Amino acid sequence: xxxxxxxxxxxxxxxxxxxACSQGSATRSATGEDGKVTLRYFxxxxxxxxxxDLETIEKAFEKENPKVDVVVETSPFDEYxxxxxxxxxxxxxxxxxxxxxxxxxxxxxxGTLLDLGAAGAGDDTSVYSPASLDAFKHGGKQYALPASxxxxxxxxxxxxxxxxGVAPPTADWTWAEEQEAARKLTDxxxxxxxxxxxxxxxxxxxxxxxxxxxxxxxxxxxxxFDSPQGLKAARWLVDKVGTTMPTxxxxxxxxxxxxxxxxxxxxxxxxxxxxxxAGLKDVPFEWDVVVEPGDASKASAVFYxxxxxxxxxxxxxxxxxxxxxxxxxxxxxxxxIASSWELPPVSDQQVLSGYLKDPKPANRQAVFDxxxxxxxxxxVKRQQEMQDVVTEQLGEAVAGRVAVEEALKTAAADVDxxxx
Amino acid sequence: MNRRGWRYALxxxxxxxxxxxxxxxxxLIPMAGSLWTSLHEWDxxxxxxxxxxxxxxxxxxxxxxxxxxxxxxxxxxxxLPLVYVGGLGLAVLLNRPMRGRSLLRGVYFLPVxxxxxxxxxxxxxxxxxxxxxxxxxxxxxxxxxxxxxxxPAWAMPSIIIATAWKDLGFVMIILLAGLQAIxxxxxxxxxxxxxxxxxxxxxxxxxxxxxSTFFVIVISLINGFQVFDQVQIMTGGGPGGATQVVxxxxxxxxxxxxxxxxxxxxxxxxxxxxxxVTIVQIRGQRRWVTYG
Amino acid sequence: MGKAxxxxxxxxxALVMLFPFAWAVITSITPGEAVLAVPPDFTPExxxxxxxxxxxxxxxxxxxxxxxxxIGVASTALQLxxxxxxxxxxxxxxxxxxxxxxxxxxxTLMMPLPVLVVPLFIEMRMLGxxxxxxxxxxxxxxxxxxxxLLRQAVQQVPREFDEAAVLDGAGHFRIFAYVVLxxxxxxxxxxxxxxxxxxxxxxxxxxxxxxxxxxxxLPLGLATLHGQFxxxxxxxxxxxxxxxxPILVLYVFAEKHVIASVAQSGLK
Numbered sequence: 001x002x003x004x005x006x007x008x009x010x011x012x013x014x015x016x017x018x019x020a021c022s023q024g025s026a027t028r029s030a031t032g033e034d035g036k037v038t039l040r041y042f043x044x045x046x047x048x049x050x051x052x053d054l055e056t057i058e059k060a061f062e063k064e065n066p067k068v069d070v071v072v073e074t075s076p077f078d079e080y081x082x083x084x085x086x087x088x089x090x091x092x093x094x095x096x097x098x099x100x101x102x103x104x105x106x107x108x109x110x111g112t113l114l115d116l117g118a119a120g121a122g123d124d125t126s127v128y129s130p131a132s133l134d135a136f137k138h139g140g141k142q143y144a145l146p147a148s149x150x151x152x153x154x155x156x157x158x159x160x161x162x163x164x165g166v167a168p169p170t171a172d173w174t175w176a177e178e179q180e181a182a183r184k185l186t187d188x189x190x191x192x193x194x195x196x197x198x199x200x201x202x203x204x205x206x207x208x209x210x211x212x213x214x215x216x217x218x219x220x221x222x223x224x225f226d227s228p229q230g231l232k233a234a235r236w237l238v239d240k241v242g243t244t245m246p247t248x249x250x251x252x253x254x255x256x257x258x259x260x261x262x263x264x265x266x267x268x269x270x271x272x273x274x275x276x277x278a279g280l281k282d283v284p285f286e287w288d289v290v291v292e293p294g295d296a297s298k299a300s301a302v303f304y305x306x307x308x309x310x311x312x313x314x315x316x317x318x319x320x321x322x323x324x325x326x327x328x329x330x331x332x333x334x335x336x337i338a339s340s341w342e343l344p345p346v347s348d349q350q351v352l353s354g355y356l357k358d359p360k361p362a363n364r365q366a367v368f369d370x371x372x373x374x375x376x377x378x379x380v381k382r383q384q385e386m387q388d389v390v391t392e393q394l395g396e397a398v399a400g401r402v403a404v405e406e407a408l409k410t411a412a413a414d415v416d417x418x419x420x
Numbered sequence: 421m422n423r424r425g426w427r428y429a430l431x432x433x434x435x436x437x438x439x440x441x442x443x444x445x446x447x448l449i450p451m452a453g454s455l456w457t458s459l460h461e462w463d464x465x466x467x468x469x470x471x472x473x474x475x476x477x478x479x480x481x482x483x484x485x486x487x488x489x490x491x492x493x494x495x496x497x498x499x500l501p502l503v504y505v506g507g508l509g510l511a512v513l514l515n516r517p518m519r520g521r522s523l524l525r526g527v528y529f530l531p532v533x534x535x536x537x538x539x540x541x542x543x544x545x546x547x548x549x550x551x552x553x554x555x556x557x558x559x560x561x562x563x564x565x566x567x568x569x570x571x572p573a574w575a576m577p578s579i580i581i582a583t584a585w586k587d588l589g590f591v592m593i594i595l596l597a598g599l600q601a602i603x604x605x606x607x608x609x610x611x612x613x614x615x616x617x618x619x620x621x622x623x624x625x626x627x628x629x630x631x632s633t634f635f636v637i638v639i640s641l642i643n644g645f646q647v648f649d650q651v652q653i654m655t656g657g658g659p660g661g662a663t664q665v666v667x668x669x670x671x672x673x674x675x676x677x678x679x680x681x682x683x684x685x686x687x688x689x690x691x692x693x694x695x696x697v698t699i700v701q702i703r704g705q706r707r708w709v710t711y712g
Numbered sequence: 713m714g715k716a717x718x719x720x721x722x723x724x725x726a727l728v729m730l731f732p733f734a735w736a737v738i739t740s741i742t743p744g745e746a747v748l749a750v751p752p753d754f755t756p757e758x759x760x761x762x763x764x765x766x767x768x769x770x771x772x773x774x775x776x777x778x779x780x781x782x783i784g785v786a787s788t789a790l791q792l793x794x795x796x797x798x799x800x801x802x803x804x805x806x807x808x809x810x811x812x813x814x815x816x817x818x819x820t821l822m823m824p825l826p827v828l829v830v831p832l833f834i835e836m837r838m839l840g841x842x843x844x845x846x847x848x849x850x851x852x853x854x855x856x857x858x859x860x861l862l863r864q865a866v867q868q869v870p871r872e873f874d875e876a877a878v879l880d881g882a883g884h885f886r887i888f889a890y891v892v893l894x895x896x897x898x899x900x901x902x903x904x905x906x907x908x909x910x911x912x913x914x915x916x917x918x919x920x921x922x923x924x925x926x927x928x929x930l931p932l933g934l935a936t937l938h939g940q941f942x943x944x945x946x947x948x949x950x951x952x953x954x955x956x957x958p959i960l961v962l963y964v965f966a967e968k969h970v971i972a973s974v975a976q977s978g979l980k
Contacts, residue, residue: 047936048770073923077940082675085464086830086920089680090837106678110466249550249570255541256943275941384676396660399570428805431884435801439794439817439854446832446851447820453831454823464830513722522967526960527726530733533909533959535952542732589729593905594861597898601868631864639857642821671826680830687827694822699815711867 035067037315039322042073042087042094044080045148045305049278050341060331061322068318088112093310096319099144101135101304102387105379108138114309117142120320127328132345135376136306144306147327148342151370152206152301154178154293155262155270155361158286160185160192169269171369173293175210175236178269182244185268194244196258197271199237199398201390202301202377207233209375212296216378221419226412232295234404238397248398273303274367278340281360288361291370300370301377305342343367382418389414458685463678475685484661485669485686489693491576492665496644498580499587504636506584507591512621514592515599525596529589536586540653543582544569572662575655579663583650591636598632599625630709638701645694666690733956740764740949763946767954770947771933772925780912780930781958783845787852787911788904795858795903796896800888802859803866804874814863817856829920836921843923852911858903865899866892901969909959930955 046054051074058070073094075083081103087093099107107113118141125133132146154169161168166181182194197203204225205215213229216222224230241247251257259276261267265285271292280287292300307326309319326332330351333344337354344351356364380386393411397404458475460468479485514525531539546553547568555565569578602625610620626633648667651657657664666686673683741759767773801807802814832851833842841847869892877887893900915931922928934951937944 044940048939074936075919076935076938078938079919079935083920085675085678086833087923089464089830090833090842092837092842106463107465110463112465247550249548249567252545252548252550252552255945259942273941279942382677384678388672388676392658392661395658399659401572401660429807432801432805432807435797435805435884435888436813439798439859442794442850442853443817443820443856445835446853447823447828447856448816449835450828450831451820451823453834454827457827457831510725513718518718524722524726525967526963527729529963530956530960531729533956533963534733534736535913535955538736538949538952539732542735585728593902597865597902598868600898601865628868631868635861635864638818639821639860642818645822646824648824667824667826670824674826674830680827684827687824690824691819691822695815695819698818698822702811702815 036069037067037318038069038071039096039315039318040071040073040094041307041322041326042075042080042084042097044075044077044098045342046072047074047076050339053335053339053341056335057326057329057332060329061325064325065318065321068315068322070322088310091312093312095313095315096307096309096322098147099306099308101306102377102379102383104136104144104306104308105138106381106383107308108141108143109381112311113143114311114313114316114319115141115143116145116309116320116323119309119316120324123320123324127346127348129345129347131374132304135304144308145323145327146345147305147307147323147332148336149302149304149345150273150275150342151303151367151374152271152273153289153291153366153370155272155276155280155287155289157262157265157268158288159265160268160285164268168288169290169293171291171366173290175293175295178293179244182240182269186244190266192266193246193261193268195240195269195271196245196261196267197237197240198258199241199391199394201387201394203237203271204233204390204394205377206292206299206301206375207236207295209299210292210294210297211236216380216419220380223412223415223419225415226408229296230408231405234394234397234408236295238394238404241398273301274340275342277358277361288363289366290363291366294373298373299375300373302371302374304345304376380419385418386415389418454684454687457681458688460681462680464674464680465678468681471681475682476689479682479686479689484664485689487661488664488666488669489690491663492645492647492667494576495580495583495647495665496641498577499584499644499647500637500640502580502584503587503591503640504633506588507636508595508633510588510592511595511599512625515596525592528592531586532589532593534586536649536653539582539586540650543578543585544654547578547581569655570659572660575659575662579647579650579654582654583647586650587640591640594636595629595632598629602628627710631711634701634705634709638698641697641701642694645690645697733953736949736952740946740953742946763944763950764954766944766947767950771936772928773933775926776928776930776933777954779927783848783929784908784911784958787849788907790849790853791855791858791907792900792904794854795862796893796900797888798854798859799862799866800884800892802863804887804892805884817859820856825916829916832917833920842921843927845927847921848918848927848929851917852907852914855907855910858907861903861906862896862899865896869895897969901966905959905963905966908962912955912959 043054054072058072062068062070080098084094084097093112128146132149133142136142136144136146156169158168161181164185166184169178169181178195185194186192208215208225208230211229211233213227213233214224217224225233246257246261258267258270258272259279262270263280263283265283274289291298307323309316309323313319328344328346333346333348333351334354336342336344337351340358343355346352352368355367358364378386390411393402393407393414396402396410397407402410457468459470459472461471461475462468510528514521514528518524547555549555549565549567549570552565552568554568558565566574569575606624606628607620610624615623646667647665648671651663651665651668652671655663657668667690670683670686670690673679673686740763741761798817802810802817836842836847836850841850873891873895874887877891882890913931914929915935918929918932919935922932930951934948934955937948937951
């Protein structure tokens with residue numbers, strides 16, 4: 001009988017434990033006992049490398065706004081939107097959260113965002129660069145404040161260029177020069193490649209603009225990339241694979257293959273974002289960056305992140321204050337610049353000049369030069385599907401299963417279907 | 421009901437409720453929720469919009485859905501025989517006393533507990549068409565290896581091989597537990613009668629193992645229909661959509677494409693198929709499963 | 713089959729099984745750029761435990777491991793109790809609609825998790841349980857997988873045993889506790905491993921229901937090591953290696969029970 005009882009006791013104990021642990025956790029109320037407002041902020045761009053920087057900004061904000069307690073929740077980018085959508089669906093949306101430019105329209109359209117223009121009415125927004133502020137207007141309303149941006153540039157390994165006796169890239173290079181240099185620098189026997197540019201939606205919309213084409217028709221209702229310029233852009237990307245760039249099989253599914261290839265000194269030119277600067281500090285060779293070569297014109301990709309507030313927040317004013325502080329305060333701007341945590345979207349050149357003081361890479365000015373002609377990704381309501389179909393069709397062309405023309409035609413038809 | 425009847429009913433309830441209550445609360449109710457969702461168009465972030473059976477109608481006519489089901493079925497067709505035969509062989513080999521048996525069982529179980537991230541990266545490397553070990557070995561015997569996961573025709577076989585390899589230990593340990601439950605006396609009696617090893621296996625081990633076999637097949641089928649993680653990591657549904665399976669579709673629709681309603685409808689179509697297959701198995705078990 | 717051949721086959725297979733794990737270990741002690749070299753370099757230069765140190769430094773590591781451990785243990789214990797009881801009912805207590813109810817249990821395994829997490833989240837929100845330990849545990853209190861596995865085991869127990877106990881005047885609770893449970897030890901041990909593993913590796917549900925870092929579990933912690941653009945693979949691999957250890961320990965303990973043949977405890 002004792003054993004019998006032991007089992008029953010164990011079952012009861014476990015049940016009690018289970019109910020106890022549901023109470024053990026903090027159930028936070030939005031307004032604390034001392035009249036403090038708790039403001040939740042959900043972000044993907046801080047973790048894992050810039051949590052301390054975000055904390056610096058948060059502390060400075062709380063010092064200026066002693067009545068507000070900002071609670072930061074982070075998630076890796078890959079799962080960020082899964083989490084954000086579910087919490088909105090469940091009615092527990094964070095008061096403020098980060099959105100990237102590509103996803104902004106989907107959220108602005110859905111009615112989940114607070115009109116920050118109204119929440120912060122009367123505030124002077126001249127500190128923002130006008131272009132970045134406009135990027136987050138939708139239907140005439142300021143649904144988010146730009147918080148940071150990054151650009152894509154051409155990284156190059158100086159040592160490889162010197163060794164091969166090829167003149168290093170300059171700001172006025174075009175595709176033709178890049179291609180010629182890449183050919184000369186590719187040395188497959190020694191595992192050295194001339195070039196690396198992923199064949200994806202993000203590279204395609206940009207090279208399309210470089211070639212002088214448009215992704216969507218002027219009214220935004222049809223795909224316009226199935227054009228001579230589109231074909232040229234797609235060929236430019238697709239033809240690199242297997243000639244001056246490794247094939248998918250050679251990459252072998254290795255994670256971060258291109259980063260490691262460049263870091264090990266076996267990649268001459270690399271199309272990538274300025275977020276790579278920090279990781280390249282200690283490589284044992286000389287490297288630098290230039291504005292990406294263009295074709296008919298120059299066009300550089302810019303990735304914006306912004307802060308938005310939930311339409312359901314009870315603290316609209318505080319949410320605006322935090323969004324404003326996080327995106328454009330001096331503390332935020334200098335913290336970002338000091339830690340190379342992307343760039344602040346401010347118009348004050350004085351603040352930005354701090355960015356140029358860092359000695360590596362020498363040509364940091366290229367980052368600002370690239371802003372002179374930018375290419376923002378086309379955004380539609382069914383953004384993710386559009387990105388996926390374009391990337392998939394380009395992949396088919398790379399694998400040689402369909403001709404480039406065919407791939408573009410299919411992708412354009414798919415995108416048309418998504419827009420209708 | 422008389423008093424004894426009530427007592428018996430109470431006994432049954434006491435045995436069942438500890439699992440029935442949580443299953444109802446945390447699985448059956450959410451299932452009902454997804455049934456409700458399936459009748460709506462919903463992107464999770466805006467209001468739900470009633471569309472009736474439109475999601476089902478759209479999915480049934482969609483060639484993408486048909487392809488996803490076909491890919492899933494072809495996965496099962498390759499995976500199930502491989503993993504069962506392999507797992508059974510291992511269990512039988514490692515059931516007999518031999519030196520280092522415990523250690524070996526542990527080693528064969530290791531892939532089961534290693535994360536898919538590691539396993540998938542490893543298999544992509546082993547099955548690399550350019551310079552992978554497998555194609556190199558095939559080259560030695562004069563066979564030129566296929567393009568594996570870069571080739572639409574070979575991508576699914578690549579996933580099948582990696583999955584069967586990872587799950588061998590799972591099948592092994594379940595069948596081992598089943599083998600251990602077979603009273604040794606039966607085998608010994610047969611041995612005294614002079615039965616050969618094959619006959620003992622065929623007429624004693626296999627029938628007595630049938631409850632475990634039944635379990636392995638039902639569970640592997642249920643899991644096989646829901647294959648997802650390894651596809652996501654190894655091929656992401658590619659190349660050219662050749663490995664896009666049903667649950668990949670469901671995940672994309674829910675969390676990436678803002679179509680939670682369609683995703684729920686697709687889940688119910690999958691559910692119906694799996695349920696049908698499982699019921700057929702339960703009905704059929706009487707013919708070949710022997711319980712003690 | 714010759715003994716030598718048997719050893720050769722099993723041994724060679726074992727090497728193949730060990731390979732990825734060895735590779736993860738080696739990657740985790742390979743610093744910086746050599747990480748993820750293809751083919752793997754099995755004699756890495758400058759091997760170091762820096763990645764493990766970094767793991768401890770970037771994450772509230774022990775807190776995370778403790779969370780995962782106690783949730784894993786609690787969920788395994790709960791599942792063992794609830795599943796064994798249900799298994800007994802399904803194998804030994806006939807009642808009208810039993811087959812149908814068992815089908816309902818099995819049916820809960822057939823719905824893909826990605827569509828269940830959203831309704832479950834909404835339900836948890838209504839119950840006020842978002843961001844609690846209980847919410848992490850709730851979906852793992854009962855396991856249809858466990859009920860099925862253990863039902864098969866109970867059905868394999870010869871009925872003569874129960875009948876003997878009934879003659880001694882034992883009721884169902886006593887038969888369950890004293891006759892059946894000891895005899896299905898191998899299945900219980902097997903299920904303990906899988907139950908723990910499921911909780912230990914569970915990702916999507918914790919990801920969605922947990923907001924506060926203090927409730928974070930190991931898979932969530934390891935996921936935070938992946939940045940938007942870059943990932944430190946040596947640290948990720950170190951995390952993968954560490955996350956295998958508790959299951960391996962549990963396996964070693966449970967395996968003894970799997971071996972401890974019921975047959976040896978004497979039949980007839």
